[in-house]
Amino acid sequence: GAGVSQSPSNKVTEKGKDVELRCDPISGHTALYWYRQRLGQGLEFLIYFQGNSAPDKSGLPSDRFSAERTGESVSTLTIQRTQQEDSAVYLCASSLLGGSAYNEQFFGPGTRLTVL
Amino acid sequence: EDQVTQSPEALRLQEGESSSLNCSYTVSGLRGLFWYRQDPGKGPEFLFTLYSAGEEKEKERLKATLTKKESFLHITAPKPEDSATYLCAVLSLLGTYKYIFGTGTRLKVLA
Structure with a gap:
């Protein structure tokens, strides 16, 4: 079956521009996560959606970052007024259940963002 | 503060040379420990x-174990x-x- 997909795979933008990154989770997965991975670093949690509950935004690094999710489907991560330090791979993951030990996350291939 | 530390940062092995990777953690309310591979x-x-201390899981040449403070990923005869x-x-569960x-x-395994 189809896995988690993300688009675009690569994005090059100029400092100060806004970007939108898209994630299509696995159908039926109620939980969706966004992470940031800088070169040579681990995964940095950004935001977590679980069903219709209010998202956990505690990992968003600044108010330039926001995310939305339509029901239990597509999610969009928006970065406004991009800065060079925003350059990273942005990973999306989904899982069948959220907040439970009885699930694993399935990751998309990521979007590589480069801010010039 | 919840923390996860992995060691070593990098490891080079000859093909067939078994070894272990370490994951040490300090976390409140552990609900599970996960291992992932990233290419x-x-x-x-x-x-x-892994959910509880003493638990072990195996898959092909990999075996993961868990104690109350750390997890090991053992690689047997790597390729x-x-x-x-x-x-x-x-x-972890600490409020959320x-x-x-x-x-x-x-990990780099040399032929």
């Missing part, structure tokens, strides 16, 4: 979930195709559920 340019791929970054993550990832171990 260059790709998202992490799930390997194992070049096992070369990847191995990530450890914990799921949170996944915390380590920075990974970059």
Whole structure:
């Protein structure tokens, strides 16, 4: 079956521009996560959606970052007024259940963002 | 503060040379420990979930174990195709559920 997909795979933008990154989770997965991975670093949690509950935004690094999710489907991560330090791979993951030990996350291939 | 530390940062092995990767954690309310494999340019791929101390899981040449303070990923007779970054993550509950990832171990297996 189809896995988690993300688009675009690569994005090059100029400092100060806004970007939108898209994630299509696995159908039926109620939980969706966004992470940031800088070169040579681990995964940095950004935001977590679980069903219709209010998202956990505690990992968003600044108010330039926001995310939305339509029901239990597509999610969009928006970065406004991009800065060079925003350059990273942005990973999306989904899982069948959220907040439970009885699930694993399935990751998309990521979007590589480069801010010039 | 919840923390996950992986060691070594990088490891080079000859094909067939068994070794172990370490994941040490300090976390409140552990709800699970996860191992992932990440190949260059790709998202992490799930390997194992461990829930309680003493638990072990195996898959091909990999075996994951868990104690109250750390987890080991044992690699037996590795092959070049096992070369990847191995990530450890914990799921904690402190008010809200949170996944915390380590920075990974970059494994290179030489033929």
